[in-house]
Amino acid sequence: MTQEQPSNGKRPVRFHSVAAVAEILGTSEVTLYRAIRAGEFPAIKIRGRYVIPSRALDDLEETAVSTGSVVDPAELAGHRERA
Template identity: 60%
Template sequence: MAEPLTARQDRPRFRSVADTAAILGMSEVTLYRAIHAGQFPAIKVRGRFVIPARAIDDMEEIALTHGLVDASSYALRPAS
């Protein structure tokens, strides 16, 4: 079920790698490796990566309703 727009506006649109790793219960190094391998969605601005919060939310929703989610299906190409 979609969240009301006001609830979405109160949350950040992007998360840091450190924050995302903590949410997912993994190390930052593991998440950076997945990003560089094209196995996790991220946006690179200069040397910094950020994770779209919506990608995390979408993966969570699919996992709750359909089971296993492969994060690499959200990542289109390896980071350069």
């Protein structure tokens, strides 16, 4: 699969830092790190650094918009512990 090049000629952003995604989502970095480490939020770990695929954010957004409901990434991944 190939991604289309934006009209400005730059490559699309494929990965985001935890800090950038925390800002996008309006949450703290600590909260996002906790969710990642608990397997409740998709991320890629390269040595000690986590990055989040843009596609993961796009998929979460698309699911929320198409279903018109709250999306919990942990439930989508099947990793959330049931109480």
